[in-house]
Amino acid sequence: MTTSTISPASARPGVGDVYSDRPAPSTIGFDRVVGVELRKMFDTRSGWWLMAAVVILSVLASGAVMLWGSDAGVHYSDFGQAVGIPMAVILPVIAILSVTSEWSQRTGLATFTLVPHRGRVIAAKLVDVVAVGVLGMLVAFAIGALGTVLAGAAHGVTPTWDVGLDQFASIIVGNVLGVLVGFTIGVLLRNSAGALVTYLVYAYVLAGVTFALAAAQTWFADLEPWIDFNLTQGNLFTGFPDTGEAWAQLGVSGLIWLVLPLAFGLVRVGRAEVK
Amino acid sequence: MIELTELTKRYGRDSRGHLAVDHVSFTARPGRVTGFLGPNGAGKSTSLRILTGLTPPTSGTATILGRRYRDLPNPGREVGVLLDASAQHVGRTGREILRVAAQTMRLPGGRVQEMLDLVGLTEAESARRVRDYSLGMRQRLGLAAALLGDPAVLVLDEPANGLDPAGIRWMRDLLRDYARRGGTVLLSSHLLHEIEVVADDIVVIGQGRIVAGGTKEELLADERTFVRATDSVALAAALLADGHSTEPVADGLCTDADLATTGQVAHRARLPLVELRRADGAGLEEMFLRLTADTQRETTHPTSGEGAAA
Ligand SMILES: Nc1ncnc2c1ncn2[C@@H]1O[C@H](COP(=O)(O)OP(=O)(O)OP(=O)(O)O)[C@@H](O)[C@H]1O
Numbered sequence: 325m326t327t328s329t330i331s332p333a334s335a336r337p338g339v340g341d342v343y344s345d346r347p348a349p350s351t352i353g354f355d356r357v358v359g360v361e362l363r364k365m366f367d368t369r370s371g372w373w374l375m376a377a378v379v380i381l382s383v384l385a386s387g388a389v390m391l392w393g394s395d396a397g398v399h400y401s402d403f404g405q406a407v408g409i410p411m412a413v414i415l416p417v418i419a420i421l422s423v424t425s426e427w428s429q430r431t432g433l434a435t436f437t438l439v440p441h442r443g444r445v446i447a448a449k450l451v452d453v454v455a456v457g458v459l460g461m462l463v464a465f466a467i468g469a470l471g472t473v474l475a476g477a478a479h480g481v482t483p484t485w486d487v488g489l490d491q492f493a494s495i496i497v498g499n500v501l502g503v504l505v506g507f508t509i510g511v512l513l514r515n516s517a518g519a520l521v522t523y524l525v526y527a528y529v530l531a532g533v534t535f536a537l538a539a540a541q542t543w544f545a546d547l548e549p550w551i552d553f554n555l556t557q558g559n560l561f562t563g564f565p566d567t568g569e570a571w572a573q574l575g576v577s578g579l580i581w582l583v584l585p586l587a588f589g590l591v592r593v594g595r596a597e598v599k
Numbered sequence: 600m601i602e603l604t605e606l607t608k609r610y611g612r613d614s615r616g617h618l619a620v621d622h623v624s625f626t627a628r629p630g631r632v633t634g635f636l637g638p639n640g641a642g643k644s645t646s647l648r649i650l651t652g653l654t655p656p657t658s659g660t661a662t663i664l665g666r667r668y669r670d671l672p673n674p675g676r677e678v679g680v681l682l683d684a685s686a687q688h689v690g691r692t693g694r695e696i697l698r699v700a701a702q703t704m705r706l707p708g709g710r711v712q713e714m715l716d717l718v719g720l721t722e723a724e725s726a727r728r729v730r731d732y733s734l735g736m737r738q739r740l741g742l743a744a745a746l747l748g749d750p751a752v753l754v755l756d757e758p759a760n761g762l763d764p765a766g767i768r769w770m771r772d773l774l775r776d777y778a779r780r781g782g783t784v785l786l787s788s789h790l791l792h793e794i795e796v797v798a799d800d801i802v803v804i805g806q807g808r809i810v811a812g813g814t815k816e817e818l819l820a821d822e823r824t825f826v827r828a829t830d831s832v833a834l835a836a837a838l839l840a841d842g843h844s845t846e847p848v849a850d851g852l853c854t855d856a857d858l859a860t861t862g863q864v865a866h867r868a869r870l871p872l873v874e875l876r877r878a879d880g881a882g883l884e885e886m887f888l889r890l891t892a893d894t895q896r897e898t899t900h901p902t903s904g905e906g907a908a909a
């Protein structure tokens with residue numbers, strides 16, 4: 325044992341006690357952490373541009389449909405689909421960076437000394453990325469609707485509003501699940517570059533591989549809906565599952581790719597060193 | 600009040616892992632500045648990270664104001680922490696970093712401007728992104744963040760890093776004043792002088808273990824005499840012949856002869872002196888140098904160069 329002996333603070337003349345017997349401050353509420361973490365998603369230059377990209381990419385996608393879309397009338401579904409494609413990339417990226425920047429940019433030192441409960445901070449971020457995901461989709465849909473109206477006016481035809489409310493909902497749920505996949509990868513890797521690459525590999529390379537495998541091997545084609553979350557999540561973009569089995573497949577694949585990895589990642593975040 | 604009790608951190612799983620912090624115990628008291636002194640890699644930052652809940656300890660406990668850090672309801676209002684001023688999002692402005700912290704701590708908005716004024720960051724500088732901050736500006740911003748919640752305790756890791764002489768002077772005054780008002784200040788450094796000028800109490804750590812601790816007066820007290828002559832070798836021989844022990848320290852000698860005797864010995868030997876004074880502090884300096892040398896010998900990775908530059 326190595327102990328040092330330091331004599332107690334003698335009653336030195338002029339020593340104040342401004343800091344003794346102050347009432348302990350009240351706890352930082354979860355809503356406050358949610359607010360702070362939301363603010364941190366916007367208040368850097370890169371964060372601001374990511375948010376702006378939601379609007380910019382939606383406008384570009386709508387413009388592309390207006391310019392190069394099919395001539396057979398003006399359908400809102402074309403616009404809805406077009407704006408959804410960039411959102412499926414940008415929203416998960418926002419989710420990834422909200423987590424990984426604490427480590428890659430080392431802001432965690434400040435964040436976790438001000439709020440020493442890491443689970444609370446991560447939970448607040450989860451609330452924020454889901455909210456941003458839903459709002460981002462609503463903004464994208466609105467811009468798509470504007471594009472539809474403009475295209476109708478330009479071509480002199482009445483636009484067809486062929487997207488039902490339940491399909492809106494299923495597309496939003498599908499995107500939010502994509503956001504959660506990004507979030508999970510962020511929590512697992514805690515490194516911006518690594519998590520971004522991993523997400524792209526998961527969403528594009530892996531999806532291609534499983535597609536090819538299912539085409540070649542019937543046993544995998546039968547198994548795939550249970551274990552391929554890319555597939556079950558992607559199906560949401562055309563509507564909610566219509567059988568109990570399809571719901572079960574969504575649940576099982578989600579458990580494998582989302583719930584278990586996130587739980588594992590959260591435990592590791594709690595134990596990791598922040599430096 | 601900060602209390603570390605038998606704090607231990609082992610990196611690597613098995614018992615052959617590296618003991619970065621080895622049963623460290625000490626107390627930093629209110630009303631005093633406690634200096635945490637140790638050579639590079641001694642375990643200062645690791646200890647402070649454990650204290651603030653950023654690194655889980657292998658064993659032992661650390662409390663601030665009687666509680667574990669994670670049990671503080673709103674830590675920023677009770678403990679000001681500055682561990683690494685560069686650990687900020689480079690795309691955020693200085694002012695925004697303080698605003699985020701103020702919002703987390705539930706502080707009124709005016710507090711941010713007060714702190715910017717206190718640490719001497721101008722309006723224009725505070726609107727700049729941290730990417731474009733100089734090292735000293737980052738350090739000032741870090742101090743502003745630590746002081747923001749008007750905490751009773753300050754935990755600062757190498758706070759003088761990157762500050763210019765005026766900045767260092769300003770910081771020392773600030774910390775001393777802070778302690779005088781009843782605050783607890785714990786600051787680390789690898790420079791003895793840095794600690795010597797500001798601390799009331801000193802804790803010395805080497806290779807993860809506490810090797811000395813006490814008030815500055817206790818640690819610096821040295822009854823021996825420090826003497827410097829143009830010809831050290833001849834003076835050492837003369838002192839030895841007169842029955843006194845000598846030891847080379849820095850560019851002079853430490854001897855157990857008192858001031859008058861040393862002067863007489865030098866006079867008889869016709870050796871002109873350059874300096875003659877009580878050896879206060881020489882003991883601690885020697886010990887610290889020995890500690891640094893030991894670490895350097897046993898360290899396989901090149902950590903030795905860093906400290907000198909900082
Ligand atoms: N994650 C880690 N894994 C292995 N060893 C580590 C880890 N973190 C720190 N160490 C080691 O622990 C020891 C103490 O490091 P620490 O940063 O606490 O030193 P320090 O006293 O702050 O030094 P300096 O004056 O250079 O800042 C060093 O030998 C360091 O290499």
Ligand SMILES: [Mg+2]
Binds near residue numbers: 756
């Ligand atoms: Mg250090």
